[in-house]
Amino acid sequence: xxxxxxxxLGWTLAIxxxxxxxxxxxxxxxxxxxxxxxxxxxxxxxxxLGVHITPVSTWSVVTLPSDRRNEAQFTRAGxxxxxxxxxxxxxxxxxxxRLSAAIDAEDGVQIASDPQTITTSSGLVGIASAFAxxxxxxxxxxxxxxxxxxxxxxxxxxxxxxxxxxDMVAMIGSVEIRSAGS
Amino acid sequence: MSLPALPAPTWNERGTILRPRxxxxxxxxxxxxxxxxxxxxxxxxxxxxxxxxxxFAITLxxxxxxxxxxxxxxxxxxxxxxxxxxxxxxxxGALAATTxxxxxxxxxxxxxxxxxxxxxxxxxxxxxxxxxDEETLKALGLxxxxxxxxxxxxxxxxxxxxxxxxxxxxxxxxxxxxxxNPAFAGNGFSQTHVVWQLFLVRGLVGGIWSHAAYTGLxxxxxxxxxSRPDVPRARRVVLAVLAFAGAWSMHxxxxxxxxxxxxxxxxxxxxxxxxxxxxxPGVLLIAWLYLRARRGECRWVKHVxxxxxxxxxxxxAEIEALLTFHGRRGERRAAKRAAGYRGxxxxxxxxxxxxxxxxxxxxxxxxxxxxxxxxRAAIASIREALHELAAQAGPAGGxxx
Numbered sequence: 088x089x090x091x092x093x094x095x096l097g098w099t100l101a102i103x104x105x106x107x108x109x110x111x112x113x114x115x116x117x118x119x120x121x122x123x124x125x126x127x128x129x130x131x132x133x134x135x136l137g138v139h140i141t142p143v144s145t146w147s148v149v150t151l152p153s154d155r156r157n158e159a160q161f162t163r164a165g166x167x168x169x170x171x172x173x174x175x176x177x178x179x180x181x182x183x184x185r186l187s188a189a190i191d192a193e194d195g196v197q198i199a200s201d202p203q204t205i206t207t208s209s210g211l212v213g214i215a216s217a218f219a220x221x222x223x224x225x226x227x228x229x230x231x232x233x234x235x236x237x238x239x240x241x242x243x244x245x246x247x248x249x250x251x252x253x254d255m256v257a258m259i260g261s262v263e264i265r266s267a268g269s
Numbered sequence: 270m271s272l273p274a275l276p277a278p279t280w281n282e283r284g285t286i287l288r289p290r291x292x293x294x295x296x297x298x299x300x301x302x303x304x305x306x307x308x309x310x311x312x313x314x315x316x317x318x319x320x321x322x323x324x325f326a327i328t329l330x331x332x333x334x335x336x337x338x339x340x341x342x343x344x345x346x347x348x349x350x351x352x353x354x355x356x357x358x359x360x361x362g363a364l365a366a367t368t369x370x371x372x373x374x375x376x377x378x379x380x381x382x383x384x385x386x387x388x389x390x391x392x393x394x395x396x397x398x399x400x401x402d403e404e405t406l407k408a409l410g411l412x413x414x415x416x417x418x419x420x421x422x423x424x425x426x427x428x429x430x431x432x433x434x435x436x437x438x439x440x441x442x443x444x445x446x447x448x449x450n451p452a453f454a455g456n457g458f459s460q461t462h463v464v465w466q467l468f469l470v471r472g473l474v475g476g477i478w479s480h481a482a483y484t485g486l487x488x489x490x491x492x493x494x495x496s497r498p499d500v501p502r503a504r505r506v507v508l509a510v511l512a513f514a515g516a517w518s519m520h521x522x523x524x525x526x527x528x529x530x531x532x533x534x535x536x537x538x539x540x541x542x543x544x545x546x547x548x549x550p551g552v553l554l555i556a557w558l559y560l561r562a563r564r565g566e567c568r569w570v571k572h573v574x575x576x577x578x579x580x581x582x583x584x585x586a587e588i589e590a591l592l593t594f595h596g597r598r599g600e601r602r603a604a605k606r607a608a609g610y611r612g613x614x615x616x617x618x619x620x621x622x623x624x625x626x627x628x629x630x631x632x633x634x635x636x637x638x639x640x641x642x643x644x645r646a647a648i649a650s651i652r653e654a655l656h657e658l659a660a661q662a663g664p665a666g667g668x669x670x
Binding site for chain 1: 291293295311372375379381406413466
């Protein structure tokens with residue numbers, strides 16, 4: 088066939104089929120299996136206390152137990168984006184320092200970048216940074232407005248980071264804190 | 270002379286990776302091209318988006334990989350593998366396997382979360398998806414190399430070396446992505462100290478018992494499967510499958526959350542203790558298997574060269590020295606003492622010819638060929654040159670030069 092040797096043709100086809108099954112077949116199966124709680128495209132999720140976030144539509148909403156109020160969680164490919172809201176009289180910097188210290192104190196995880204000031208699409212200003220461990224990597228960010236604190240922690244397995252990275256940054260950039268009545 | 274029955278390496282004539290009539294060659298080329306577009310695009314994107322961090326990561330990873338390449342390449346004491354084949358193995362790991370693994374891993378993570386649960390994916394996703402996708406994809410590259418140039422994989426150690434090169438390619442590109450992840454992300458998280466911290470974890474602490482070791486073990490099994498026709502096929506298949514299972518288990522254990530809360534007491538202590546406990550047993554297993562395979566080759570070389578003692582092509586001491594790097598170095602140092610500064614170079618040539626003689630005798634099954642006669646003549650000539658250098662150096666030898 089096409090001037091090719093017959094020897095090894097069967098094995099070559101088998102190897103090609105396995106590579107195809109993993110790289111193309113698995114994603115096809117994945118897209119065929121429905122996501123139970125898919126986030127609707129462009130939908131704004133209300134976290135509580137006026138905090139809102141817009142999840143990327145390829146992510147699923149995680150159903151949280153009823154005792155975890157003012158909190159929302161989204162997942163894709165083993166990555167998690169967790170956002171929580173709380174009343175907070177302190178400053179943004181103070182909240183960042185506390186969160187940063189708590190993450191740094193976790194075994195096997197450390198802060199991987201200096202704090203950065205970020206501005207979300209709604210104009211909300213916050214402080215964000217990155218953390219890294221041997222098997223996971225992610226970002227965390229704090230926002231305060233009107234006595235309300237919003238904390239976002241994104242956490243991805245290293246293997247999936249490349250795929251979910253942009254989504255995680257986009258979700259951090261979509262956080263809003265709307266004052267009561269607005 | 271004919272060679273008696275001992276488990277002999279085949280040490281076939283050189284195979285070539287450029288075999289356009291082989292279907293496997295075209296599949297390898299096609300998937301490498303896909304990989305070059307996929308992974309090459311990712312690397313180029315990182316370098317253009319975060320040049321300092323990317324270049325720093327590349328520098329660190331090259332500095333880390335060069336000694337490993339030297340060590341892996343040196344594992345074969347008697348027949349060095351051709352550069353083109355090693356480069357193809359490395360490229361498969363670095364480009365094709367990584368590109369294919371990205372979509373496979375992402376899909377499998379998603380499926381674990383959808384069909385199992387989010388917490389299962391969170392805790393066990395990497396342990397399940399990594400070994401299934403990555404070990405399979407890396408092994409496929411080695412099988413393609415076997416189909417293209419089976420003649421080159423003529424001992425289990427050859428399989429180990431090609432497997433380790435595939436794993437090393439995979440590991441370097443994977444680590445490059447991990448090291449530059451924070452720098453690449455938006456909002457200007459671009460700092461070289463992050464790259465350094467991640468390099469310490471991924472490269473120095475975790476790098477020794479990672480992909481190069483996993484795929485090296487797979488390669489040892491595949492090398493045994495294809496190079497030992499004297500062993501019943503069923504036994505070879507079982508051992509190759511066990512080697513794959515061993516690599517799978519090493520990868521699973523490494524990615525698993527086991528032990529993550531067992532040791533507390535700071536970042537580095539946690540990372541180092543976990544790494545050693547999870548990684549060391551697998552590496553020790555590979556080292557043991559390698560030494561076992563090498564012992565067989567050494568026995569064979571000794572067996573093949575011993576009849577050459579009578580003709581002067583080798584002395585018993587030289588044969589013994591050929592069997593270890595330490596022994597070879599010792600002979601070269603002795604040559605320096607006896608024959609001056611040019612002695613070690615001559616001794617190195619002598620050792621190369623003696624190894625070549627052992628390989629040629631194996632290929633000819635002990636029959637004398639023009640090539641073998643040339644080797645014997647070259648050995649005699651080098652030996653004469655060594656004697657002349659020693660005579661010029663005088664009774665005190667070269668120790669003063």
